[in-house]
Amino acid sequence: xxxxxxxxxxxxxxxxxxxxxxxxxxxxxxxxxxxxxxxxxxxxxxxxxxxxxxxxxxxxxxxxxxxxxxxxxxxxxxxxxxxxxxxxxxxxxxxxxxxxxxxxxxxxxxxxxxxxxxxxxxxxxxxxxxxxxxxxxxxxxxxxxxxxxxxxxxxxxxxxxxxxxxxxxxxxxxxxxxxxxxxxxxxxxxxxxxxxxxxxxxxxxxxxxxxxxxxxxxxxxxxxxxxxxxxxxxxxxxxxxxxxxxxxxxxxxxxxxxxxxxxxxxxxxxxxxxxxxxxxxxxxxxxxxxxxxxxxxxxxxxxxxxxxxxxxxxxxxxxxxxxxxxxxxxxxxxxxxxxxxxxxxxxxxxxxxxxxxxxxxxxxxxxxxxxxxxxxxxxxxxxxxxxxxxxxxxxxxxxxxxxxxxxxxxxxxxxxxxxxxxxxxxxxxxxxxxxxxxxxxxxxxxxxxxxxxxxxxxxxxxxxxxxxxxxxxxxxxxxxxxxxxxxxxxxxxxxxxxxxxxxxxxxxxxxxxxxxxxxxxxxxxxxxxxxxxxxxxxxxxxxxxxxxxxxxxxxxxxxxxxxxxxxxxxxxxxxxxxxxxxxxxxxxxxxxxxxxxxxx
Numbered sequence: 001x002x003x004x005x006x007x008x009x010x011x012x013x014x015x016x017x018x019x020x021x022x023x024x025x026x027x028x029x030x031x032x033x034x035x036x037x038x039x040x041x042x043x044x045x046x047x048x049x050x051x052x053x054x055x056x057x058x059x060x061x062x063x064x065x066x067x068x069x070x071x072x073x074x075x076x077x078x079x080x081x082x083x084x085x086x087x088x089x090x091x092x093x094x095x096x097x098x099x100x101x102x103x104x105x106x107x108x109x110x111x112x113x114x115x116x117x118x119x120x121x122x123x124x125x126x127x128x129x130x131x132x133x134x135x136x137x138x139x140x141x142x143x144x145x146x147x148x149x150x151x152x153x154x155x156x157x158x159x160x161x162x163x164x165x166x167x168x169x170x171x172x173x174x175x176x177x178x179x180x181x182x183x184x185x186x187x188x189x190x191x192x193x194x195x196x197x198x199x200x201x202x203x204x205x206x207x208x209x210x211x212x213x214x215x216x217x218x219x220x221x222x223x224x225x226x227x228x229x230x231x232x233x234x235x236x237x238x239x240x241x242x243x244x245x246x247x248x249x250x251x252x253x254x255x256x257x258x259x260x261x262x263x264x265x266x267x268x269x270x271x272x273x274x275x276x277x278x279x280x281x282x283x284x285x286x287x288x289x290x291x292x293x294x295x296x297x298x299x300x301x302x303x304x305x306x307x308x309x310x311x312x313x314x315x316x317x318x319x320x321x322x323x324x325x326x327x328x329x330x331x332x333x334x335x336x337x338x339x340x341x342x343x344x345x346x347x348x349x350x351x352x353x354x355x356x357x358x359x360x361x362x363x364x365x366x367x368x369x370x371x372x373x374x375x376x377x378x379x380x381x382x383x384x385x386x387x388x389x390x391x392x393x394x395x396x397x398x399x400x401x402x403x404x405x406x407x408x409x410x411x412x413x414x415x416x417x418x419x420x421x422x423x424x425x426x427x428x429x430x431x432x433x434x435x436x437x438x439x440x441x442x443x444x445x446x447x448x449x450x451x452x453x454x455x456x457x458x459x460x461x462x463x464x465x466x467x468x469x470x471x472x473x474x475x476x477x478x479x480x481x482x483x484x485x486x487x488x489x490x491x492x493x494x495x496x497x498x499x500x501x502x503x504x505x506x507x508x509x510x511x512x513x514x515x516x517x518x519x520x521x522x523x524x525x526x527x528x529x530x531x532x533x534x535x536x537x538x539x540x541x542x543x544x545x546x547x548x549x550x551x552x553x554x555x556x557x558x559x560x561x562x563x564x565x566x567x568x569x570x571x572x573x574x575x576x577x578x579x580x581x582x583x584x585x586x587x588x589x590x591x592x593x594x595x596x597x598x599x600x
Contacts (some may be wrong), residue, residue, distance in 0.1 A: 025173045025194055026110030026138040028152050029068040029096045034058050039597030044590050046577070047085075049077040064100040069093075077121065084122040091115040098142065108152070109139035133161040138173060151176035160198045162235040167199030186213040201233035201242050218259035226251045241282045249275040263303045270296045290321040306341040328359040344383035351376045368404040373397070387427045395419040412448040413458075414496075417441070431473035437485075439465045446496040458494040460501050463487065477519050481529075484512040506546070507537040515558060527560040531575060554579040559592075570596040 034056060041052040057069040071093040079085035096110035112135070119129040138156020145151065154173045159166070171194070178189035188211040196203040207228040214221040228249045233242040253271035260266050271294065278288040299312035314333040319326065337350040354373040360366075378394045397417040403409050419441040426434040443461045450456060467485035474480055487510075492503040515529025537550035556576045563570040574592025581587070 024092075024112060024114060024134075024136075025171075026094075026112055026136055026154055026156060027096065027173070027175065028098050028106070028108040028110070028142050029058075029066045033060075035599055037597065037599040039595065041593060041595040043593040044574070046579075046587075046589050046591065047078055047080050049079070051075045066098045068096045070095075079121070084120055087117070087119060087121045089115065089117045104144040106142045107139070108142055108154075109137075110154070111135070111137040131161070133159075135159045136171065138171065148180045149176070149178050158196060158198055163238050165235055165238040167201060169196065169198040169201075171196040184215055187211075188213075201235075203232040205230040205232070220257045222253075222255045224251070224253040236281075244280040244282060246278050247275070248277075249273070260300075265301045265303075267299045267301070268297065270294075287323060288321070291318065293318045308339040309336075310338070311336045325365070326361045328361060329356065330359075331356045346379075346381045348379040349377070366403070366405040366407045369408075370402045370404065372400045372402075374399075387429075389425045391423040391425075393419070393421040410447070410449050410451050414444070414446045414448070416444040416446070433471040435469045437465075437467040439463075444494055444496065446494060456493040456495065456502070458496060460490075460492055460494040462490045464489075479517045479519075480515070481517070482512075482514050484510075486510045503540050505537065505539055507535065507550075509533070509535045513558065515560070517560070523564040525560075525562045527558075529558040529560075531556065531558050548582070550582070552579065552581050567600040568596075568598045570594075 036058055037054070037056050039054050043050040043052070051074070053071070053073040055069065055071040057067070059067045072091070074088075074090045076088045077085060078087075092112075092114050094110070094112045096108060098106050098108035100106045114132070114134045116133075117129075117131045119131070136156060136158040138154035140152065140154035142150065142152040152175050156171050156173070157168065158171050159168050161167075173192075173194045175192040176190065178187070180187040189209065191206075191208045193206040194204065205228075207226070209226040210224075212221075212223040226249075228247070230245075230247045232245050234245055235242050251271065251273045253269070255269040256267070258266045258268075273293045274291070276288070276290045278286065280286040293316070295314065295316035297312065297314040299310055301308070301310040312333075312335045314331075314335075316331045318329045320328075331354060333352065333354045335350070335352040337348070339346070339348040341347075352373075352375045354371075354375075356371040356373075358367065358369050358371075360368050375397045376395070380390075380392045382390050384390055395417070396419075397415075399415040400413075401415070402412050419439075421437075421439045423437045424435065426436075428434075441463050444458075445460075446458045450458065465485060465487040467483070469481070469483040472480045487508070489505075489507040489509075490501075490503055491505040492501045494501055511531070511533035513529060513531040515527050517525055517527035519525045532555045534553045535550065536548065536552075538546040539549045540546050554577050556578050558573075558575045560573045561570065572592065572594035574590060574594070577587075577589055577591050579587045579589075
């Protein structure tokens with residue numbers, strides 16, 4: 001399928017899957033026009049059914065009128081043989097309209113809503129239910145004060161239902177933006193101030209942000225400053241007074257990139273962040289979290305022809321005050337990376353050392369610790385011969401945790417991770433692609449002190465996986481794909497000094513699939529196939545040997561469809577799964593997803 005034909009489905013899929021949140025309060029239509037779109041996605045699994053929908057309409061009936069509608073809807077159903085499951089709805093919508101009165105002023109109105117429900121599917125079964133519904137509506141003017149300054153103001157009402165308690169009230173929302181550009185500098189400032197009063201409660205919020213970007217001949221510079229404040233009365237239960245939540249935050253970030261010479265670049269950044277959050281339940285209990293975080297980063301990068309080398313250093317400090325107890329953490333990092341290309345081989349190497357220190361600053365807290373980390377990763381990609389490319393990765397990650405006080409020194413431990421992965425891409429002809437893969441990893445957790453001779457806390461986890469896939473083009477319209485993989489996992493007790501293992505669990509997994517596809521046109525494709533998978537796990541008990549604890553076998557036909565026509569598209573993949581577990585009665589269900597929509 002041509003790239004252009006799948007741009008809209010991929011874009012809408014990203015929007016649906018990420019559950020993008022838009023403005024919760026009414027606001028005038030954005031100055032940027034977005035394409036209209038409609039998409040619906042259905043996902044079905046063994047214990048989950050989910051419907052996701054998104055709609056956007058951006059209409060200008062004439063040069064003076066603008067209408068924007070956005071709706072996002074997600075419904076999830078959980079179901080199993082042991083329970084009735086739950087149902088969850090999450091719907092957000094936003095409607096806005098604007099009408100230009102003069103060249104510098106327009107009137108606008110907007111309505112937004114947020115609806116969330118999480119409850120048991122069976123109405124006859126009692127259980128916890130969470131729900132909240134908020135609807136806001138307002139209108140007002142937008143004013144272009146100067147070519148650089150624009151603001152929007154509104155007055156409206158809101159209705160809020162939380163914990164079976166409903167409140168109505170009035171609200172006012174204000175926002176503004178300042179933009180000034182020249183050949184080198186870009187200034188952008190924004191502010192917002194929201195004041196809401198649902199019933200006897202209040203919800204106020206304000207923020208100010210300034211962003212400066214500068215571009216010079218050999219350097220670029222960016223500064224970001226922000227201040228936010230919020231004070232809200234939150235309802236937790238209908239029978240309890242509302243909680244008072246106050247939040248204050250301040251941030252400052254500075255980034256600089258400087259070209260020292262051709263091929264040599266110096267980068268530096270620093271930031272300071274402060275936040276203060278307090279909650280008062282108005283029943284004699286209050287909590288507060290105050291946090292200060294700062295960091296510095298510097299990197300020198302040099303590029304010469306096919307070679308690259310870089311060294312960097314970073315330092316980050318975090319201090320938290322939790323109900324009067326101060327926790328202070330500091331992380332230092334030194335890193336080096338390099339890359340080169342020799343003939344038909346590309347090599348990359350990265351090494352990193354980190355040290356993290358935690359200081360509790362309390363005579364009653366003995367969690368003070370140092371954590372040291374070493375990480376080395378190497379990658380090699382080579383063209384072995386025409387039609388054959390190899391990709392090899394080696395990773396070594398070592399971590400040592402040391403508690404300062406002897407009371408916790410029994411928890412001192414090493415964590416060692418080793419990984420080797422190889423992948424080959426073999427294309428002997430334009431109609432054949434063969435990709436074998438191999439991966440082996442071992443994770444060792446070794447305690448410095450084994451205090452109980454009857455119980456070994458040190459563990460080892462190893463995993464081996466082998467996979468192979470083959471894609472064949474059978475003429476201009478037909479194609480076939482075959483794949484299979486096998487994995488072996490072992491978990492056991494580790495005796496690092498003797499480098500021996502006492503195996504406790506072992507899991508084997510295998511899967512295979514075959515499919516045949518036909519391309520009816522550049523925008524239409526359908527495929528049918530069959531898939532098989534099996535996962536079996538054994539547990540080893542001392543004196544009794546191994547016994548089977550899990551065995552799941554799944555088989556069933558598969559299907560895939562891809563259609564697009566003009567502004568419409570449809571994509572679907574699914575499997576009819578016939579599954580058995582430990583020889584029990586067979587379970588049958590549909591697994592997959594279907595997505596359809598239109599972008600215009």
